[in-house]
Amino acid sequence: MPPVPTAPLPGFNPRVVCYFQTYHDNGEYISLLPLIENTSGATHVILAAIHINGEPHDLRLNDDPPDHPKYTQLWDEAMVLQDSGIKVMGMLGGAAQGSFARLDYSESRTDIPIARFEAYYCPLRDFIRAHNLDGLDLDVEEEMSLPGVIHLIDRLKADFGRDFIITLAPVATALMAGRPHLSGFDYRLLEAARGSSIAWYNTQFYNGWGGLHNTAAYDEIMRNGWRADKVVAGMLTNPRHGGSGYVPLELTAAVLSVLVEKYPDFGGVMGWEYWSSFPQVEKSWVWSYCMTLCMGMRRIRDAAIIVLMGRSLSSINMNAR
Template identity: 85%
Template sequence: MPPLPSTPLPGFNPRVVCYFQTYHDNGEYVSLLPLITNTSGATHVILSAIHINWDPDNMTLNDDPPDHSKYTQLWDEAMVLQDSGIKVMCMLGGAAKGSFARLDYSESRTDVPLARFETYYAPFRDFIRAHNLDGVDLDIEEEMSLPGVVHLIDRLKADFGRNFIITLAPVATALMPGRPHLSGFDYRLLEAARGNSISWYNAQFYNGWGGLHNTAAYDEIMRNGWRPEKVVAGMLTNPRHGGSGYVPLEVTAAVISVLMERYPNFGGVMGWEYWSSYPQVENSWVWPFCMTLCMGMRRLRDAAIVVNMGRSLSSINMNPR
């Protein structure tokens, strides 16, 4: 894929994406409403993670059915977020394998009948409809064929329309030439085949798959021909949220500032995850707030001011979770 020119897109604003998986902390629900009440700047919330299990009628959100009573407040708040302009999506897959193996259908596969795909896909489709979700994030961390993921994207678009958001969450090396990753297909070929149906890629720059301690990994992806507006830089928001690769906020802010200057259409940032985010774990909305200000200011000096502002909030009990 040859390098593509990066010229400013009219009206394009970088995204601030919050993944949300830890819904309860010591038995208490972790509310999303501070994202609204504190004008955090978050643009998208991705609810994690939906698993399609061996029993198609036993689809789960983490360890429980999505309609379990423990999620009642989550679904109520999701509607409030949507009414406030924040898009609410769900993540399918992740580290727990099996969901995409069950959805890996293509016409060329004689060993997998279409009926099998429909059996596993239908409950997932009905779940999206029931909760009026704005989109799906495909986190494919297992082998899947290129025709299989194309078929899944086509079905989602056919069922939910052109405005339905479809994103993927590859590890960052999946967008680099000749580097190992987890999905089993070439993302450049997927972009060539269905780029018009994919809104962006939530690239994971952690756990050894590329870092955000400097701009090198993101720059390598850009040299591989990707458009910056389609590559969102993913980071850990707390060192205990992933295996490795947490980068302190003051470093991240400086790197994001450089990327904003270097790529006028920088796609934005995503954080894993919303719960217990630095710089103030009791007020997780501060992380998207800081990211929003960093990307709005664009300069290293201003980015440093943002980090200090976020830290100063830690001494103030501002609308905690």
């Protein structure tokens, strides 16, 4: 069954979402502050990746505990971004397996006691509270039951309130009818059951799951009944970030210009990841700036115009950090 359609948000503007996982380069911390110092247009930063390990209290941000000294500057900057209007979220899961298997609880399952869910969930809850995160992105790349993900979403809303942002990060085929994906449950059924609790989907249009070299994959998702304001088009920001499917900026810009004209409530873009983003790998904020420009140019159809726009970026003060 298709998702239950509801009205788009009034006055909606496309999101510019930056995933951030590589926090250090050659031992030097990679600052997020240029996103606000250069008015990049970024709306959300998602910190990756939170992992729930075998021991319930062994919660990790990548390979280290979240309170490790290496993350001190990250948490300081997160507060600055929030004060500047950028929402800062965490990402749970991803390619590493196990986090969602440990949280996969439902009342109908007699083999998994609620105490097991609580043991693994409570450290996650406490971590979110300690760092005042604005939301949580559920990147379910392992088998999880539909009742299990519903239970997790309900618990997060109960603990953090209606303004807490919950997103999911499916591969693009997960939002297409009858196509293989990674999560184990049907996203159309999830949207029908808990769409009011899910802000949007950070949809992965890369690694063979659907591309952004044209609008075909996004169009197919729209034909399946999804709301455009809830489908954020995810892309790689550098061909070395996570596999295959990188689309050059000039072509991405042309595709986005079509999408924002075709779907006035287009959900926006997300980039994996912030570090070393094209077109200026030493100044990663420029990717967000370019995305903001692209989604504002509703009438652009010719990729050549985008190339000229790219050249005009040289007039920006690229010495800004």
